[in-house]
Amino acid sequence: MTKPAQTTLRLTPRRQIILEILRERGHLDAYGLLELARRKDPRISLATVYRALAYFRERNLIQGRSFGEGRSHFEVHDAGTGAHAHFVCTRCGKVREVKGKFIRDMEALAQRERFRVTGAHLDLFGLCGDCAAR
Amino acid sequence: MTKPAQTTLRLTPRRQIILEILRERGHLDAYGLLELARRKDPRISLATVYRALAYFRERNLIQGRSFGEGRSHFEVHDAGTGAHAHFVCTRCGKVREVKGKFIRDMEALAQRERFRVTGAHLDLFGLCGDCAAR
DNA sequence: ATGCATGCAAATGTTTTGCATTATA
DNA sequence: TATAATGCAAAACATTTGCATGCAT
DSSP states (O other): OOOOOOOOOOOHHHHHHHHHHHHOOSEEEHHHHHHHHHHHHHTOOOHHHHHHHHHHHHHHHHHESSSSSSOOOOOOOOSSSSEEEEEEETTOOEEOOOOOOOOHHHHHHHTTOOEEEEEEEEEEEEEOOHHHEE | OSOOOOOOOOOOHHHHHHHHHHHHSSSEEEHHHHHHHHHHOOOOOHHHHHHHHHHHHHSSSSSEESSSSSSOEEOOSSSSSEEEEEEEEEETOOOOEOSSSSHHHHHHHHHHHTEEEEEEEEEEEEHHHHHOOO
């Protein structure tokens, strides 16, 4: 965390594949990513997936996170603020992305707290429509 | 995720120690927890820490999460809504807890989205006061 | 030629588990 | 006494890395 974020971006064919999948599908873990990537290029290895993820993360293109299930999932930052929101169903585990404008309000609060915000992430836990029905 | 959350709560001496530390300090990883727990009872093992964490998580007393650094950290849910907020410094990695009322606004949004919210978690990424100063 | 990118397999670090033992209802 | 909790060491995963090879500049 001492080095500044890298600026150059070398998009090799495999990195392109990985980034494209991430843009289309969002919040995937490394293995899911590998599986999808192999449909486009069967020779991609898990190591390449992880290295590409690290590469993108260093350059602030993506972000990794987990809700405590043991593995990380990854997703691209939003173009603008990097703001992001999730609905996480605590019953079936489904994760759905939601975008909202309300994040600005929190940025205001953050400023008051002497915290320069570069991105925000909101997780709402509860029951999705399907699970709430039961 | 198919079973309903457990309701009985057996608080053994070691579980008490672990929960107490979590209440006092919040967002600790398993090893940090082990270290602190051993000051109160040097014979506690790592397995017990992990088992206690799983036990509390099943009963919705705590929550595990990670920001992609490879290990999970754990924290107790808030008594009321389970709402929680973090400031995560992207430079030094420091995590600070913040509580806010604005979370209600998002709950309103969630209802519109057919999502019954039981808890919310907001992460704001950026630079903490110290790091922003440099 | 040189510097990355990559695959493979080995190494790491975290989290989980099997089994024997101990504590508790 | 029966059930659940615990320690220890082994196992299981997810993630990272070393090394040899290949690709691109």
